Amino acid sequence: MTNGLAIFLIDISGLMRIDILLWVAGVPAILVLLFALFYQVRQYRQLKAELAQLAKIKRHNIEYELVLKAMKLSTWRLNVPESTVAYESDYRSGKYSFSPQTGTPVEGTFALIHADDRERVREALTGLMKGKYEDYHQQYRAQATPSSPFYWAETFATVEKRDIDGKPLTIVGTSMRIDAQKEIEQALIEARNQAEESDRLKSAFLANITHEVRTPLNAIVGFSDVLPMAQSEEERNELIKLIKQNNAHLLRLFDDMMNISKLEAGNNGEIVKEDFELLPLLQEMVEKYQPVASDNGVAVETDGAAESIIIHTDRDRLKEILNQYMNNAVKFTAAGSIRLGYDKLPSSLRIWVRDTGKGIPADKCNDRLFERFVKVDDFVAGTGLGLSICRSLADLLGGKVGVESVYQKGSTFWVEIPY
Numbered sequence: 164m165t166n167g168l169a170i171f172l173i174d175i176s177g178l179m180r181i182d183i184l185l186w187v188a189g190v191p192a193i194l195v196l197l198f199a200l201f202y203q204v205r206q207y208r209q210l211k212a213e214l215a216q217l218a219k220i221k222r223h224n225i226e227y228e229l230v231l232k233a234m235k236l237s238t239w240r241l242n243v244p245e246s247t248v249a250y251e252s253d254y255r256s257g258k259y260s261f262s263p264q265t266g267t268p269v270e271g272t273f274a275l276i277h278a279d280d281r282e283r284v285r286e287a288l289t290g291l292m293k294g295k296y297e298d299y300h301q302q303y304r305a306q307a308t309p310s311s312p313f314y315w316a317e318t319f320a321t322v323e324k325r326d327i328d329g330k331p332l333t334i335v336g337t338s339m340r341i342d343a344q345k346e347i348e349q350a351l352i353e354a355r356n357q358a359e360e361s362d363r364l365k366s367a368f369l370a371n372i373t374h375e376v377r378t379p380l381n382a383i384v385g386f387s388d389v390l391p392m393a394q395s396e397e398e399r400n401e402l403i404k405l406i407k408q409n410n411a412h413l414l415r416l417f418d419d420m421m422n423i424s425k426l427e428a429g430n431n432g433e434i435v436k437e438d439f440e441l442l443p444l445l446q447e448m449v450e451k452y453q454p455v456a457s458d459n460g461v462a463v464e465t466d467g468a469a470e471s472i473i474i475h476t477d478r479d480r481l482k483e484i485l486n487q488y489m490n491n492a493v494k495f496t497a498a499g500s501i502r503l504g505y506d507k508l509p510s511s512l513r514i515w516v517r518d519t520g521k522g523i524p525a526d527k528c529n530d531r532l533f534e535r536f537v538k539v540d541d542f543v544a545g546t547g548l549g550l551s552i553c554r555s556l557a558d559l560l561g562g563k564v565g566v567e568s569v570y571q572k573g574s575t576f577w578v579e580i581p582y
Contacts, residue, residue: 239335240323242266243292277304277313287362291320294330298322302341308575359391361535376416379409413489420548432557434477441472441514444482445503452489452501461496466504474512480556481514481580484564487549488516488576496520499573508579511562515577523568533564553578 241248247266273285280303291299299320304313320336386406393399445465453463485503493502499519505515523532533554550564553576557564562580 167497169579188470208222237338239336239338241269241292241336242332243321243331246270246292248272275306275309280304288320291322291334292331294322299334299336315341317341376413379413379416382406382409383413409539434480436476438473438475439478439479441474442469442479444485445469447482448485448489448503452493456496456501460498461493461498462500464500464502466502471502472505472512474580476560476582480560481578483557484553484578485514485516487553490521491549491576492516492574493517495574510581511579513577515575516576517573519573522570522572522574523566524570528566528568530565532566
């Protein structure tokens, strides 16, 4: 104490962050302490607010990162003067970092784009870099690395900064994988094409069915009118034979239409599976179709190596499938033979009808043959329903159908069922 004055030397450099030596003379110490406390509280609150803001930013970054991962989204920045691009987050490598990465030449990214899309993408991005376009949006196929498979990507970009002349300096953008979207788009396109094809086939079917019904009816009516005027027993028998053939064709046509209507309506009836000998059923087919095939000199027979076998399935449904196969074999076989047989497979039995007919062109020998209204030859009589009926019946039996053919040499149609 000097002359009754209190002298305090207080160093508050830590509080004010500057070196200040406060000299207080004759000032109550409590005021100085209150000032220091007030300043300390203020600094503490400011620091607390900054920490809270940093925590909020960190939380938002975590949420942003999760969104990027979930959407498989990349964010990038393109330096126009240097023609380099730096990925801040990259779904391709799984590295999601929010600090700019080392830039790579833009031309290098073009090399990873599918050749069919590369020039289109290059022209669009180059136009954005030159200020020709305001923004950029492209879908294309690309690779993460030169050896990896292609994937579909969608990219959006816009100019972030320009120079005083308005020329782009930096471009920011996002890229996202859209494989699932493309798969859905492709499925929709295929569904639309199938619907259009179905409409076309139905229209062709309706036009064809009129002809298919009229032809045998005209024959039946015409031959019936001529029958009383037949001059000989031989001529009369020939007319009766033709009437019966056209009558059978007409009945078969109506049967097909009824069967397909029932199958479409889900009115399939009860599946009755039983044990029975297969060879007698095959022999029944031979006896039924041999008279018709013999008119063309075609032999109908069972496979000589086939052994007796008992199977467990619905006999009537299997018989209907074989009838459809045999009708087609007789129709398309002008010479040679038609054989029926079977092959034992590890868990099923394949029953087949093999002919030496005209065969099926390679581009038409596929599963599409078993779709409704599809015909191998539009100039040959038929509704295009028979094989689709076979597939539906095989499904009911827990089996499947198929075909193997060599054009101009013959075909083998088969049904594979559990037994």
